[in-house]
Amino acid sequence: MPIQLLPISLANQIAAGEVIERPASVVKELVENCLDAGASQISVDIEQGGRRRIRVRDNGGGIVKEELGLALSRHATSKIASLSDLEAIQSLGFRGEALASISSVSRLTLTSKTATQEQAWQAWVEGRDMQAELAPASHPEGTTVDAQDLFFNTPARRKFLRTDKTEFAHIDEVLRRIALARFGVRFSLTHNDKIVRQYNAVQEPEHAIKRVAQVCGSSFTDTALGLDEQTGPVRLWGWIAPAHACRHQADVQYFYVNGRMMRDRLLGHAVRQAYGDTLNDERTPSFVLYLELPAEDVDVNVHPAKHEVRFHQARQIHDFVLHCARQALSSARATAATEAEQ
Numbered sequence: 361m362p363i364q365l366l367p368i369s370l371a372n373q374i375a376a377g378e379v380i381e382r383p384a385s386v387v388k389e390l391v392e393n394c395l396d397a398g399a400s401q402i403s404v405d406i407e408q409g410g411r412r413r414i415r416v417r418d419n420g421g422g423i424v425k426e427e428l429g430l431a432l433s434r435h436a437t438s439k440i441a442s443l444s445d446l447e448a449i450q451s452l453g454f455r456g457e458a459l460a461s462i463s464s465v466s467r468l469t470l471t472s473k474t475a476t477q478e479q480a481w482q483a484w485v486e487g488r489d490m491q492a493e494l495a496p497a498s499h500p501e502g503t504t505v506d507a508q509d510l511f512f513n514t515p516a517r518r519k520f521l522r523t524d525k526t527e528f529a530h531i532d533e534v535l536r537r538i539a540l541a542r543f544g545v546r547f548s549l550t551h552n553d554k555i556v557r558q559y560n561a562v563q564e565p566e567h568a569i570k571r572v573a574q575v576c577g578s579s580f581t582d583t584a585l586g587l588d589e590q591t592g593p594v595r596l597w598g599w600i601a602p603a604h605a606c607r608h609q610a611d612v613q614y615f616y617v618n619g620r621m622m623r624d625r626l627l628g629h630a631v632r633q634a635y636g637d638t639l640n641d642e643r644t645p646s647f648v649l650y651l652e653l654p655a656e657d658v659d660v661n662v663h664p665a666k667h668e669v670r671f672h673q674a675r676q677i678h679d680f681v682l683h684c685a686r687q688a689l690s691s692a693r694a695t696a697a698t699e700a701e702q
């Protein structure tokens with residue numbers, strides 16, 4: 361075959377292969393976009409485990425009519441413009457790929473209205489070159505992305521979808537993670553028109569624990585130890601369960617770096633090490649922890665799905681997390697020992 365440029369739709373489908381694994385990946389990307397747009401209310405409506413429909417609506421800043429087509433194109437983003445922006449990323453998104461990818465593997469419409477516009481507009485793309493079409497629409501200020509019939513044109517991917525129940529469980533988990541990342545935002549989740557979750561906005565920081573209880577269960581919050589430590593510009597805060605309250609399942613393991621949920625080996629290792637041999641092989645740590653550090657000290661452009669980060673000072677970060685977690689756990693043991701003596 362001669363060398364030729366791929367049709368845009370096919371190039372986008374290939375890109376989708378990296379980040380859009382299942383309905384839950386779509387939900388993650390769309391809800392992150394709402395957060396980047398400054399939304400305070402986000403609703404996620406799912407039909408048939410997401411294979412029939414994923415609709416995400418927000419009350420954020422919206423997209424102007426002239427940029428709707430661009431929003432659906434690959435490598436188009438409003439979040440970074442230069443390498444220096446990439447090196448100190450503040451937003452959740454920056455790759456400019458999600459909407460283009462999702463619209464290449466579903467029937468997607470993007471509807472939006474900004475504060476300065478009288479009229480809302482709807483956009484969708486069609487054909488091999490994914491040309492954007494536009495039509496006037498009715499929509500309050502904010503944005504709705506409606507993605508229907510996911511993987512209708514990529515049967516290989518569709519084949520790997522599990523039951524609606526399993527796919528929905530993954531979506532539910534994505535929303536839990538995000539709910540723990542943004543206490544001030546109200547989230548709702550429906551499945552086949554039934555309300556499944558409602559996370560009300562937390563106005564006072566001291567009420568954050570209520571949302572943690574809603575997401576992780578009161579069995580976690582009843583015993584969890586609070587911690588909050590800072591050294592220079594680096595802060596670690598959150599909750600960690602004492603060894604005796606830890607369970608077999610690794611179901612309460614949430615680690616956030618600058619508001620982004622991570623599955624990071626280094627951080628996981630530091631927390632596990634803090635327990636030392638107080639935790640036997642049958643139990644695994646439970647924690648909800650938030651690490652905050654200057655954006656330029658961490659590289660999030662490591663993995664397309666952004667699950668991993670690279671710390672510029674990995675050793676120091678590891679030791680700081682270890683130190684804080686160890687201190688929280690040992691002060692709890694000391695209290696328990698004094699109470700036992702009395």
Ligand code: ADP
Pocket residue numbers: 389393394397418420421422423431432436437438439452453454455456457458459460502503
């Ligand atoms: P990225 O988030 O990496 O920039 P996306 O493909 O997810 O790429 O989105 C492309 C662009 O579309 C974003 O940079 C943003 O300007 C705009 N956009 C997407 N979703 C929303 C939304 N819910 N509200 C406002 N703007 C949005």
Ligand code: MG
Pocket residue numbers: 389392393453454456458459
């Ligand atoms: Mg995005």
